[in-house]
Amino acid sequence: MTCYSHECAVHLKERRENRLTMSNQIRAAEFLRKAAEALDAEISATTTTTSCSTVTAPSTIGSAIRSIFTPYNRSNYRPANPRNRTRREPISYWSHRFCLLASSKQITAPTREEKQELYDAGLGEKKITFIKDSYPESFKAKLEEVYPNLIGCGGFELLRSNCGSRVSLEVLKMPSTGFTSIYLANESNLGQALCYIRPIQKDLELHIGSTQEHSEPTESDVTEQCIDCNQMIPLSSLRSHKEICNRTQVHFS
Missing domain, CATH: 3.10.20.90 (Phosphatidylinositol 3-kinase Catalytic Subunit; Chain A, domain 1)
Known part of the structure; x- marks a missing residue:
């Protein structure tokens, strides 16, 4: 007897939920129908047909639709609070x-x-x-x-x-x-x-490797071989390289 009562209660609950769902669907369909009617009414009222062309005047279709769906929009709508927006500090x-x-x-x-x-x-x-x-x-x-x-x-x-x-x-x-x-x-x-x-x-050593890193010769550079380290050096920087190279050779000799 208890199981039967429980099953009846569950069945009644499901029927109640189904009725609520169907009721919401009917309401939604009704709002959509009203929106469609409002669209048709606005279009027919704001469209002027002439013998040469059809001119559509500005309308308030958006306002009509918003007024129809007001019960759905107002409960969930919350205007954005500009104070809550996080502002990024500019990088200096x-x-x-x-x-x-x-x-x-x-x-x-x-x-x-x-x-x-x-x-x-x-x-x-x-x-x-x-x-x-x-x-x-x-x-x-x-x-x-x-x-x-x-x-x-x-x-x-x-x-x-x-x-x-x-x-x-x-x-x-x-x-x-x-x-x-x-x-x-x-x-x-x-x-x-x-x-x-x-x-x-x-x-910090003033070694030749650092010099070569900053004056790496290209194919178009005029180069000359350093007689101390035997490396090919761009002619434009050979004199400064030579001075460093001489001091390096003395330092490590």
Whole structure:
């Protein structure tokens, strides 16, 4: 008897749900019929037929349809709140001139000849653009990307020319968390001065491999063989290569 009552209750529930579903379908069909009638009425009222052409005037078909489906739209519609929209902060950049020194003991600014020598070896002066942020990791990674010689050099420090002299260099104060682009741009005393990078634990070699990396000869270049290292060097950079090559040979002899 209990099982029979349970089955009857389930059956009645299913019939009730079916009736509700059919009722919703009938209502939806009724709304669609009214929408179609509104469309036909608007089209017939706003279309003027002439002997030459048919001109359709602006109508309010969209308003009529929206009014028909108001019971369905208003309950779920929520206007977007502009305060809830997340705004992306614009990315700021900072560009500055840097110069990587080779000697860990250098205390004076390099001469013009020394700057050229540094540049030919992949060091020297370059303009670098950073994302302006407060992350020392990204600042160091960018420097190592531009100056691969910094990788494994045992740390570095930043310097600028002394305010009272263009020759002597002074060390920039570094925060305990490390240098960042936003610190150098806004808080340090670097200003517009050239920023020198000096290795701390060891000197960077002015080896020939770095020179060749920046002056790789092409098929159209006029080349000449270096009598010291037997490498083919573009004639336009042979003199600077020769000076570095001679010093390298003396250093390793």
